Amino acid sequence: MAEQPRSPEARKADVLAKLHAPVADAWVATADGDEPYLVPLTAAWCEERVVLATDASSPTARNLTAHGRARVALGATRDVVLIDATLEKTIPVADAGEIGEAYAAQNDWDPRTAGDSYVFLLLRPERIQAWREVNELAGRTLMRNGTWLV
Template identity: 60%
Template sequence: MTNPQVALGPRTREQRLADTLAMLRTPARDAWVATASVAADGTAAPYLVPLSLAWIDDRVVLALDATSRTGRSLLASGTARLSLGGTRDVVMIDAVLERSVRVVEAPEELAEGYAAQADWDPRPGGEHDLYLVLRPRRVQAWREVDELAGRVLMRDGAWL
């Protein structure tokens, strides 16, 4: 089966940016979050997990247990790669950890913003739960091969 969007041809940069921001602002949006750490034997230990996200003030906000593998890796490395959408309408985000905030100490606007968009509220959770605020450094978006050439929408933290 072919993607019906292909018949329309490649999107303009402006349309890709608008579509990307619409995807990021979608309520109850989940993303695949990839992190990596160093295993006990010195080899790379990549990890991939689906998490709910919120797009707040041009930042990706995740909520998770700081003691989880993803939490530990992200706190240690300060970097993550996120993927939204399917293989025929994907947004890839390379991001850096800007700050972490314990859920129980989070400002109301962060907690309420996350709960409203992510469609769940981590505040009744455990003592190790954190909001991780990630600053996008690079954003790519494409649907098919005809959009690969212009897929970079953000470079070095600035929209192009």
């Protein structure tokens, strides 16, 4: 039997806890035309943005640069967070400043040591949904058009 549905405020708090967690592992989906691409990456949450790090020549970086959209998933299938986001900017690791510091502080590696081919991808969330069971499907949208609803 499923637990009682969480309040919107509790769901938002749980989403932010996942985003702020040390080593926040995420699935990142992008596409190039009809070809979807899904990859596990470690994320950070900085200045209300999802920050990813990857090689600039990776399919993820290429797809985001070309099309500007991604879907990021956090959590298990019975406690999922889905984030639809747009690329705000790409920052070479050598120029990352505070973003690089924040990413390294939250995670177990520092992409700035991986070489100049790495970049940080700053994603601006447009829609965030969170639910655990079918009883939380209603009200699962917590952010719409980049604005928190709670």
